[in-house]
Each structure stands twice: as C-alpha cells, then as structure tokens.
Amino acid sequence: MKRALITGIAGQDGSYLAELLLANGYEVHGIVRREALEDPHHRLLNIQHILRDIKIHVGAIDNHLSIYKIISLVRPSECYHLASSSFVSYSFEDESSLLANNFTATHALLAGIKELAPECRVYFAGSSEMFGDARISPQNESTSFNPRSVYGISKLAAFHLARNYREHHKLFVAAGILYNHESSRRGYQFVTRKISSTVAKIHLGLENRLELGNIDAQRDWGYAPDYVVAMHAMLQQEKPEDFVIATGVLHSVRDFLIEAFSVVGLDYEPYTYVNPDHFRPGEVVPLCGDANKARNVLHWRPTKTFGQIVREMVEFDIARLEKK
Secondary structure, three states: OOOOEEOOOOOOOHHHHHHHHHOOOOEEEEEEEEEHHHHHHHHHHHHEEEEHEEEEOOOOOOHHHHOOOOOOOOHHEEEEEEOOOOOOOOOHHHHHHHHHHHHHHHHHHHHHHHHHHHOOEEEEEEEEHHOOOOOOOOEEOOOOOOOHHHHHHHHHHHHHHHHHHHHHHEEEEEEEEEOOEEEEOOOOHHHHHHHHHHHHHOOOOOOOOOOOOOOOOOEEEEHHHHHHHHHHHHOOOOOOEEEEEOOOOOEHHHHHHHHHHHHHHOOOOHHEEEOOHHOOOOOOOOOOOOOOOHHHHHHHOOOOHHHHHHHHHHHHHHHHHHHH
16 A cells, blocks of 8 residues: 655645545545644644544654654655645745745655655645746746745745755655646635635625735636646656646636626626735736646646636635535
8 A cells, every 4th residue: 555645734735635645545644733733623624524534743844853753654655745835925024934834844855755765756846936937938847947936936946956856866756836726725815715705705795895906917727636636647657757737728817706706696896996005016927837748748637627616616615604
C-alpha cells in the first residue's frame, strides 16, 4: 500500500487530494498546526468527513525538527507539499510570514525527505504568480518568471529550491505551476468565494451589497478537483518534470459576477460597489496558462466549465446558509 503525506491537508486542494488518494487505496497522512485541533469544526471543516480514514500529525511546517519527526514516523512513498501562505498580499507586514511559510517550510520538507525517505516522490505546489508581469501570454513551462509580489517571489525561491533537490540530490521532485482554481471549499478571503457567499446572502435577504476592487481584472480559473488529479498524475510518471496546469481561458471578475448573480436570477450591478481602495497594482499581462504539456504527457483535461464552477459555488453557499 502506498503511503502519502500531505502538507496543507485541511485546505481546499489538500482535502480533495486526500479523497482522491483514499479512493486509490493509499494510506493518507496529513500535517496540521496545533491550533487546527483546538478549533476542528472550522479549521478542519474540509476533512471532517474523512477524519476517521486519515492520520493527522500536528506540526509546524517551517520547523525543521517538527517536520523531521513526522517524516521519520510516516516514511512516505509520496509527499504532496501544498501548505503555504496562498493569499497574495502586497503588505510589507506579511512578508516575513510569507517567506517563512513558503520557502523555509519547503526547505525543511525537502531536507527531511532527502535524509529519511530519499525514494519518496515529492510534489511541490508552484503558482502562476511566479510569472507575475509576464512578457507573453499564455505562459508555459518555458516562459520566464517575473514575480511582482512577495508571495510570488517566495514561491519562486521555493520552486528553484525544489529543482535544486531534483537536479543535485536526485530526488523525485515534480512541480505544478497551478493557475487559479476554485470550488465550494475555497477560502473566504479569495474574491471568488467572497462573491459566491455574498450572492447567496443577497438571495436570502441577509445582505444587500457586495464590495469589490477591480472587477475587470482577469484570471484563468479552473476547478480544484481537476487540479489535484494533475498533481497525482505528476508523481506517477517515469521521471520528475514541471507542468503548467490551467484552462487556457481568461475570465474577468465581472464575468464571475454576471454568472454568480444569474444563478439567483439577479443583475449584479445594483448590488455591486467597486471600491478603488481595493485595487491591486496594475496587471500588464493577464496570467493565462498553456497546459499543452500536461495534456500530452499526463493526459489531463479540465472537466468543468467556468459557468459550472460558479454555479456549484453559489448553490453550495445557498444550501449552507439555508441549513444554518
């Protein structure tokens, strides 16, 4: 039986990946912070339904000793490093924690795998934010990186570290350069979930306004359960490689609004307030991914359209609120 270790198992991607691995007969282990066990109803919400089927380990991913002990105990055959500070911030106050969570944690994990489980195959979660102010669109595995935020810089540094462990220490390390991917398990700090949850509240008479930043910002949005399928496929290949995972289709926040409000039969404009204070620095080239390599090598394809993803999120939030 294969044994998998997932960092960030309680997040959107980690929970879907755990389900996928369990369905494929894996023994699944996950790392969570101690505060998650102190508030499991909220912090472990995404994995409540599979807690009896997985093994949870408490640890700090940016602490070498903590990670070393967990790897020594689990001895995984596959490791999926998904945990990171994934909310893109332009605040100087967040820089220290971003660097610790995204770079130091990656180093702790790779160093532990190298010493204790060198045959383990490792997946590293990269990000489209590493491309930043990209010179071309769409971007693929050969596109030059040009990150614009500390988040993007921290992920790129960790990405190069992962490559170093692959090339110089001969570990099996594959990296996924993932573009935005959404689902009903998306965190509320992300604009997509903010929209879907607020539309649900407006529909039920609990809110009357949705405040956003630049609604003309564009993103390549996919479906999270599709993207974890790609993660797993990367570790089943003969050799470790890096893959862009994306839909190749751009949609604006305005498009998301239109789709979300249409689910409840409303026009978005009367309910939406655009606040210039929430605008991010200008985006010169929209981030849109070219996933041809993943299609050809991994035989991976997106399964849900943009409209289907938005509808699922809004309907989930309506049902959640009605249940409350």
